[in-house]
């Protein structure tokens with residue numbers, strides 16, 4: 001199956017073209033044909049992959065236009081011209097046809113260098129549009145309200161005014177994988193056939209090289225944790241979300257139980273998007289995730305997702321298989337992983353947030369919690385690879401009885417407990433404060449006041465001591 005799905009990389013294609021017969025050629029054309037690859041000015045637009053003249057000749061000779069629109073691609077940008085140029089170059093080099101994907105560049109504000117890049121692409125490519133949002137004033141150096149306002153405005157525009165049915169949301173700081181569009185075309189069918197899925201994401205939050213199976217470009221998982229970072233949503237979902245869209249931190253809002261309402265996203269084993277740190281800098285989170293993000297790089301797996309049945313992620317069959325996988329997995333010792341055998345899956349349980357932190361820390365998984373959920377969690381199950389084995393980190397109840405998988409309910413108190421654990425790591429474990437670690441205790445409050453740090457304590461947010 002895996003072998004069938006894998007496509008020949010296009011850099012080998014030009015030599016292939018010279019030797020294979022015309023029938024084989026035709027089957028490749030659908031993929032290779034792309035008017036967008038006739039990049040007009042190499043000094044301005046650098047495509048990540050070179051396009052050979054053979055490809056272009058073929059694409060003009062055989063005019064099999066798949067003229068059905070698949071989705072709009074909404075590219076968010078504001079102040080980074082180089083990042084935007086890089087991102088659009090990749091999007092346009094990969095776009096299978098301008099009939100299938102309309103690119104809409106949404107710029108926050110009017111920075112001239114960014115406007116120039118956008119206009120250049122509008123001029124050079126078909127079905128590329130540039131829209132501009134009047135930038136919200138930034139107060140107290142907090143960029144999040146401006147981001148939310150821009151998102152709401154642009155998504156309203158593409159769904160309500162331009163009336164698209166499906167939109168892929170991207171940002172200028174992302175690099176994309178070779179099969180980005182193949183993935184989303186497939187994901188669109190998943191989105192339309194399973195009510196329990198509300199988004200298709202190209203991002204794996206725990207996608208660092210050692211945590212994933214780099215040979216399984218075809219692997220796709222369900223996740224309760226909204227990943228964002230290159231994701232697709234439908235018009236119906238936007239109609240639901242738009243009226244209540246928050247003034248800031250919109251992605252965390254998507255992770256609230258009352259907003260999510262038990263729906264999941266799908267995400268690939270291997271990320272199809274990655275942060276371009278060089279061109280885009282630290283991003284809004286002030287470099288907080290830098291260590292994690294820089295280890296995740298966009299896939300060059302090049303899978304033809306149209307060959308993958310959508311049932312692999314459809315709830316009933318997916319849940320059944322996951323239950324079986326957990327049932328058949330072997331327990332293992334976190335402290336001694338030396339004799340894991342490749343032919344088996346393994347599992348480890350957690351009872352509470354301290355357990356979770358201990359395990360996540362060991363594997364270098366993202367530890368943060370939103371809406372009670374860990375990143376990539378599905379009913380509390382987080383998966384990774386270790387020593388070439390699949391490992392499931394599962395809630396104690398599911399560990400004892402895997403068939404109870406879907407009865408797991410996230411505990412929203414975990415957000416506040418997690419905040420305490422981070423607080424403790426910062427102030428108590430580093431011996432800044434040596435008394436009993438309890439931010440609510442008079443002693444600790446007095447200590448913060450003495451240091452002139454009271455505001456820091458208040459800003460940390462609500463905590464539950466665990």
Ligand SMILES: *[C@@H]1O[C@H](CO)[C@@H](O)[C@H](O)[C@H]1NC(C)=O
Nearest residue numbers: 040041042043044045116120
């Ligand atoms: C390409 O763009 C560069 C920079 O904008 C410009 O100097 C050059 O003349 C352009 N070349 C062509 C062939 O349009």
Ligand SMILES: *[C@@H]1O[C@H](CO)[C@@H](O)[C@H](O)[C@H]1NC(C)=O
Nearest residue numbers: 067068069098099100126127
């Ligand atoms: C843009 O795409 C639509 C269909 O998706 C097509 O009808 C239209 O001709 C395209 N526009 C251009 C300028 O190619």
Ligand SMILES: *[C@@H]1O[C@H](CO)[C@@H](O)[C@H](O)[C@H]1NC(C)=O
Nearest residue numbers: 109110111112115133134135
């Ligand atoms: C950009 O917008 C701001 C605020 O709307 C305005 O003051 C400024 O003159 C504009 N700059 C340009 C180059 O249009």
Ligand SMILES: *[C@@H]1O[C@H](CO)[C@@H](O)[C@H](O)[C@H]1NC(C)=O
Nearest residue numbers: 257258260261262406407409
């Ligand atoms: C989500 O599922 C749980 C468990 O099945 C249920 O108790 C809860 O009411 C559901 N929540 C929403 C918002 O549908």
Ligand SMILES: *[C@@H]1O[C@H](CO)[C@@H](O)[C@H](O)[C@H]1NC(C)=O
Nearest residue numbers: 333334335336337338339340
């Ligand atoms: C790990 O387990 C294996 C077999 O169970 C044992 O031989 C080995 O000594 C253990 N290593 C450590 C460091 O405990």
